[in-house]
Amino acid sequence: MDTPSFNTKVECPLCGSVNEFETIRVGAYVETGRDTDFCPIGVKWRFEEYRGYNPLVFFVATCPKCYYSREFNDAFKGWKSDSTFKTYRLKRIKTLHLEELAQDNAIIKRLGQSIDLDKSPNESAIAKLLLTIRDETLNERPSNLDLGRFYLRIAWVMRQLDANGPPQRSSAVEPFSAIDQKFEVWAEGLASWTTYRDELFGELNRSLADGDRKAGSEQSKIESSYAEIKEQLLAYEEKCRSLGDELTGIIKSHRAIAVGPAVGRPEAPFGGKGSLYEFLTDLKRDWSETPLDEREALNRAVEGYQKALEAGKEVSAGNLQIQVCYLIAELSRRAGEFAKAREFFNSVIKVGQEYVREHQADKSRTALARKILDLAAEQTQAAKEAAAGVTT
Ligand SMILES: [Zn+2]
Known part of the structure; x- marks a missing residue:
């Protein structure tokens, strides 16, 4: 093997530019094993120039022009013959993606511009995965299974960065993650206030319109008071939003004074920010699905896998179902959600044993299920011990 990879030309389905993407050859690196959530460990490249690269750097193809991003697999390489x-x-994704791209400060633009495969390949891998998630959610019916898979891969890259890379957070940055979290909850509250207000007004409008038929002076008094209240409420909401923006600015300035300028701190600069963590924190303000660390990425992965499992269609019975149940359990255990971990380890064992019994004559068919059953037994024990450690 002379080269670690080969290039494939793919026309971007959105903007039409023809791009070349790398596919890593089998054998270009070896792994010493797999972690209990199937994360490759001990990756060693046979090619010096790729040392330190997480192979997931090549998992996603991102168009350098419009940042449209897809898992770089055969389905994407051959999208032109994919009639579905x-x-x-395509039409829906193209419209929504390009519409967002045209906006100032668009999330996809910030993610796309942060990518620098030479200077920060692994951080860029996370940005590319986030872009893929963003584009997947533009689908009318996004694949929850894929969303789970993408978030899990973000968690894996973050784990490697935490283990090998420069520290992702300085201690001074740490307190801000609590402020950011609270702020996010508050902003979400405001957003749902608006939604519920819309719904309430909708109902009221309909009901008042019906009431018109028996209109009288009482009815018109009610209607004019309602119109006045509505107007005032909307004005207050507008004020609330602009005060919220001011507050964001104040938090930013406070952070700048408390943490100091980004330059000269130990974190690797990323995306024009002091570090990957700061870049993601900034992004999360406008896109709440952004995970800030491995744990948050694991939680999002669990959410995707669980939705896929509950919807049923995406997860066929048998090996895939056993695998998905196992991942929900194991990722929950890693994220400290021990009750959920126990619940799903139990269903892995139940579903897995049934499957193995049903197909006992076919050893190759049940190989994966048996391996997962062993893992589930081990990790159930680990979850029990960890949960005991938490409560005592
Ligand atoms: Zn493009």
């Missing part, structure tokens, strides 16, 4: 994609998905 072309007929049912």
